[in-house]
Amino acid sequence: MTNNIKIIYKEFKTALNKLKYPDSWFWARYTTNPYSGCGHACIYCDARSNRYYLEQDFENEVIVKSNFDVILEQTIRRSRTLLPDVVGPGGVSDAYQPIEAEIKNTQKLLEVFQKYKFPINIATKSKLITRDIDILQKIAKDTWCTVGFSITSMDQDLVNFLEPFSSPTSERLKALKYIKENAPNIQVGTYFMPIIPFLEDDDDNIEGVIKESKNAGADFILFSPGLTLRDSQANFFIDKLKNSKYKEVVKPILDLFKGKNYPPAQYARKMHSTLYKLANDYKIPIRVKRWIPKDYRKWNYKVSEHLLNEEYIGSVVHGKSNNNMKWAGLNLNNLKESILDVYKRGALKSLDNFNSEVINIVEPFIKNAKDLTKKRGIEHYL
Numbered sequence: 001m002t003n004n005i006k007i008i009y010k011e012f013k014t015a016l017n018k019l020k021y022p023d024s025w026f027w028a029r030y031t032t033n034p035y036s037g038c039g040h041a042c043i044y045c046d047a048r049s050n051r052y053y054l055e056q057d058f059e060n061e062v063i064v065k066s067n068f069d070v071i072l073e074q075t076i077r078r079s080r081t082l083l084p085d086v087v088g089p090g091g092v093s094d095a096y097q098p099i100e101a102e103i104k105n106t107q108k109l110l111e112v113f114q115k116y117k118f119p120i121n122i123a124t125k126s127k128l129i130t131r132d133i134d135i136l137q138k139i140a141k142d143t144w145c146t147v148g149f150s151i152t153s154m155d156q157d158l159v160n161f162l163e164p165f166s167s168p169t170s171e172r173l174k175a176l177k178y179i180k181e182n183a184p185n186i187q188v189g190t191y192f193m194p195i196i197p198f199l200e201d202d203d204d205n206i207e208g209v210i211k212e213s214k215n216a217g218a219d220f221i222l223f224s225p226g227l228t229l230r231d232s233q234a235n236f237f238i239d240k241l242k243n244s245k246y247k248e249v250v251k252p253i254l255d256l257f258k259g260k261n262y263p264p265a266q267y268a269r270k271m272h273s274t275l276y277k278l279a280n281d282y283k284i285p286i287r288v289k290r291w292i293p294k295d296y297r298k299w300n301y302k303v304s305e306h307l308l309n310e311e312y313i314g315s316v317v318h319g320k321s322n323n324n325m326k327w328a329g330l331n332l333n334n335l336k337e338s339i340l341d342v343y344k345r346g347a348l349k350s351l352d353n354f355n356s357e358v359i360n361i362v363e364p365f366i367k368n369a370k371d372l373t374k375k376r377g378i379e380h381y382l
């Protein structure tokens, strides 16, 4: 099914946004949005909230960014400071929304990223991504490529209501399987988020999504019960529910959220424990394996991944996050020398947020690193 959206062409000055820290879910350090707005028009989409300041009517208009690949290539070529790192296309729009079939902005930008050897992590609800399997495969061979399909329900009637213009769940799973079988270098999996309370959080649905992802060959499943309810996005979603056959869930959802933007911690803890157990039962990793550069950042990224994953598992299993460990892991991404050199100087505790708890985790992790015996200097980690 497609919707009739108005397409507006507009040229923007920037094509790549660098994040201060990577996110520990998708490992993206850069974001890029070849479109503004999204023809998938999911009724819960957070992009409808006021904080994104989208300048168009989200439901009915999509801005196509003209000359996006040209501007992107100029940005990369002219910059002396842009090191290749993971790019997350999309964000508040799906890079493979229906008009991409014709406009090909995403395909063109992938060609640029492939040329300059930037790794990629794409999340989508569309099978259209399989069109670009050759480019994605090249990126995976040169650096790293991850594709995640957002899949949250096995009930297609419900999916038609929540995500009216996306590929059906069965086609997303087919696309996942196709990539797994035809491009084994690509890391492929499922983004099980957001899980809509009282519609998608029952045990049968949770097990169904995990089981079918496993059957399709998923390398990972990332889950989050974090549906948001914010200002205009919340109003739109609740109105849609009220006027549908799912109207009986409106009161329970509002009672659960109690006027807040997120479901309460107690609900998240309960969901995490169910999801964690089932992912373990089906033997699917719950983290995306990170891209590791070959330059001086190599061990900084490895250690950062280790700390951030430890912190995440601790918060999922014990319901308690460890803010200091999280920041120790995040800050490492901005270190301008290798952590191995810091270790050799006996100066780990000089690093931001490296308290004794963090050092006790990091030391055993790096002390047998083969790279430790190499001489100091960036070129020795290449």
Ligand code: SF4
Binding pocket: 038, 039, 040, 041, 042, 044, 045, 046, 047, 091, 092, 093, 094, 125, 163
């Ligand atoms: S695919 Fe993503 S960005 Fe597009 S409408 Fe759905 S939730 Fe929003």
